[in-house]
Amino acid sequence: MMEVRVAKRIASRLDSAAFSLDVEFQAPPGITALFGPTIAGKTLTLDVIAGFARPDAGRILLDDRILFDAASRVDLPPRLRNCGYVLRRDALFPNMTVRQNLIFAAQQQPGLERHRRVNEMIERFHLTDVAARRPQEMSRGQKQSCAIARALSSSPRVLLLDEPASGLDAAWRSELYRMLREIRADFEIPVLLVSQDLEECCQLGDEMLILQEGRILQSGRPRQILEQPAGVDVARLLGISNLFQAEITALDPGRNTSRVRFGDKELTGPYFPGHLRGDRVWLCVRAEDLRVVRHDGARPEANQLAASLLRVSEKSRSVRLEFSNDISVELSRQEFERVKDNKEWLVEFPAGALRVVS
Amino acid sequence: MAVNWFPLWLSLRVAALATMISVALGLWAAYALANRRFRGKDVLDTLIGLPLVLPAPVLGYYLLVVLSQSGAWFGVPLVFTWQAAVVASTLHAIPLFVKSARAAFEAGDRRYERAARTLGASDWRVFWRVTLPLARRAITAATLVAFARGLGDFGATLMIAGNIPGKTQTASIAIYDAIERGNTLVARILVLVLSAVTISLVYAADRLEEHSVSE
Numbered sequence A: 001m002m003e004v005r006v007a008k009r010i011a012s013r014l015d016s017a018a019f020s021l022d023v024e025f026q027a028p029p030g031i032t033a034l035f036g037p038t039i040a041g042k043t044l045t046l047d048v049i050a051g052f053a054r055p056d057a058g059r060i061l062l063d064d065r066i067l068f069d070a071a072s073r074v075d076l077p078p079r080l081r082n083c084g085y086v087l088r089r090d091a092l093f094p095n096m097t098v099r100q101n102l103i104f105a106a107q108q109q110p111g112l113e114r115h116r117r118v119n120e121m122i123e124r125f126h127l128t129d130v131a132a133r134r135p136q137e138m139s140r141g142q143k144q145s146c147a148i149a150r151a152l153s154s155s156p157r158v159l160l161l162d163e164p165a166s167g168l169d170a171a172w173r174s175e176l177y178r179m180l181r182e183i184r185a186d187f188e189i190p191v192l193l194v195s196q197d198l199e200e201c202c203q204l205g206d207e208m209l210i211l212q213e214g215r216i217l218q219s220g221r222p223r224q225i226l227e228q229p230a231g232v233d234v235a236r237l238l239g240i241s242n243l244f245q246a247e248i249t250a251l252d253p254g255r256n257t258s259r260v261r262f263g264d265k266e267l268t269g270p271y272f273p274g275h276l277r278g279d280r281v282w283l284c285v286r287a288e289d290l291r292v293v294r295h296d297g298a299r300p301e302a303n304q305l306a307a308s309l310l311r312v313s314e315k316s317r318s319v320r321l322e323f324s325n326d327i328s329v330e331l332s333r334q335e336f337e338r339v340k341d342n343k344e345w346l347v348e349f350p351a352g353a354l355r356v357v358s
Numbered sequence B: 001m002a003v004n005w006f007p008l009w010l011s012l013r014v015a016a017l018a019t020m021i022s023v024a025l026g027l028w029a030a031y032a033l034a035n036r037r038f039r040g041k042d043v044l045d046t047l048i049g050l051p052l053v054l055p056a057p058v059l060g061y062y063l064l065v066v067l068s069q070s071g072a073w074f075g076v077p078l079v080f081t082w083q084a085a086v087v088a089s090t091l092h093a094i095p096l097f098v099k100s101a102r103a104a105f106e107a108g109d110r111r112y113e114r115a116a117r118t119l120g121a122s123d124w125r126v127f128w129r130v131t132l133p134l135a136r137r138a139i140t141a142a143t144l145v146a147f148a149r150g151l152g153d154f155g156a157t158l159m160i161a162g163n164i165p166g167k168t169q170t171a172s173i174a175i176y177d178a179i180e181r182g183n184t185l186v187a188r189i190l191v192l193v194l195s196a197v198t199i200s201l202v203y204a205a206d207r208l209e210e211h212s213v214s215e
Helices: A042-050 A098-105 A111-124 A140-153 A170-186 A198-204 A222-227 A232-237 A333-339 B006-035 B041-053 B056-068 B070-074 B082-107 B110-118 B123-134 B136-151 B155-161 B171-180 B184-214
Strands: A002-010 A019-027 A030-035 A057-062 A065-069 A083-086 A158-162 A190-195 A207-212 A215-220 A242-252 A257-262 A265-269 A280-285 A291-294 A304-307 A309-314 A318-323 A327-332 A345-348 A355-357
Touching: A002 A042, A019 A042, A019 A207, A019 A215, A030 A042, A030 A170, A030 A198, A042 A083, A042 A158, A042 A190, A083 A140, A083 B110, A098 A111, A098 A140, A111 A140, A140 A158, A140 A170, A170 A190, A170 A198, A190 A198, A198 A222, A207 A222, A207 A232, A215 A222, A215 A232, A232 A242, A232 A280, A232 A355, A257 A280, A291 A327, A291 A333, A318 A333, A327 A333, B006 B041, B006 B082, B006 B123, B006 B136, B006 B171, B006 B184, B041 B082, B056 B070, B056 B082, B056 B155, B082 B136, B082 B155, B110 B123, B123 B136, B136 B184, B155 B171, B171 B184
Parallel strands: A030 A190, A030 A207, A083 A158, A158 A190
Antiparallel strands: A002 A019, A002 A057, A057 A065, A207 A215, A242 A257, A242 A280, A257 A265, A280 A355, A291 A345, A304 A345, A309 A318, A318 A327
16 A cells, blocks of 8 residues: 655746646555646656655655655655656666566565566566567567566565556557556555556556646546546546536436536536536536437427537547537447438437536 | 887876776766765866866976875875876876766666666666666777877876886877987887877777767
8 A cells, every 4th residue: 555645846947837746645556547648747746656756745655664754854765665667768778688687676585586586577477588688679568568577576565657558559558458457466566557548547547546737636436537527627638528618507306307508508417416506517528428310400309409510530430520519429430320411410418428517 | 220119018008007097086976976966066077177277287296296295195205106107197087087977977868777776776786787887888988088198198297207218208208208309210100109099099989989879
């Protein structure tokens, strides 16, 4: 178990704006995904834990050890922190073979145990063929496996991974995910996974932290966060494109319904616990949850809005339709084939798909 | 007439010793200057670079003052011995070595050292197993340049080691001496040999640097 509560201010410099990090979280054994945009403080959080950046205030606990405590002036150097850190750019020592890299990492253990551990890592991560090679002679994916194997060879109490999948092709990516699942199952240590890839975080993360501008906006199970984003910022980061400022005009817990007005339209949604009538909220709906039907001139049914199609963009597995009023709909290709000849459009908001966030 | 090769051998020996001392001291200075913050860093930096810019007689004078005390300190008088030439050469070789080695340490990618530290390696181990091997080409180049510089010191050497043929007369001083005496042939031969050796060393050093950049 790892507990982190740190604050750090970085003054602006020639090449970077001022930044302040202020995070507090716990990472139990298992994978905790740190998700956020480019400058969110994800890597800085890892650096602070590993001891490469010194927080101004706070405390870092790893199991029963204090790695950092501003109040009692404890600040262990990186080499005493037992953090396996896989840096974003691979940092396998180019002057050593893979095996030597792993032995370097395992040097804390006595000789016999060291070799046993290195051999175990080489076998576990299928590195037998490349053990005698140097990093320069390996592919990006192989290097990444070696980097993780090396970090684990030092028997760390936490594993820090900084965007481990960046630059990997699809095949190596799934190999990496397989590796990480195996690590989660076999090593009972917290794994902090920094990623900008929401899919990756949802696939691997037992817990997820959403970071933005040095703050944690929301934390919880990925599913739970996707279901109920804590705010409009989180919804944006999760890629929910339909966000409308709206007002709750009616709430009926008995029939589990509500009415929400945005613009000059009113929609029926489910009951929103914790909200009051008259609340100004953000209505958020995933593009995949919307449906489109042909507008045959008749009066639109409930929860249908007439909209004009502005743009169609083809994606690998779906088609995205952008309508007036900033409404986007994502359809499967088959569905799109059925409706593509429409002239006039109605966008249907299924009641169950409506969420409100503040 | 027969050319006396003693000055050349003496120069090589002096330069070799001066280089060894420069590397032994310079590596730490370069590493500290590149990686550490400490009090007096600026002073150390300035002092190391000083021999390159101080007029030779000025440096020579300081050395004369210091070395003339050496009898009292070490029981061995150093002035006008070939060891004094080593001291003069070392002072001129160190700044060149430290400058290049420091640049090499600063240019090296920190991520390797960081990774090594998270793996529990001490600073000492990181230096010998990671930092130094990764900078080895640049360090070798710096050593060659230091050697080339140590080979040809003239001013300060003349002042503190003197011009004693067969004892402290190094190649540079022998050339000066030969010209003074109108012995142009000897001067030319020594000039050619020294030039050839120095050019090869600098050329080799440049090639090494080039490789270390492309690596």
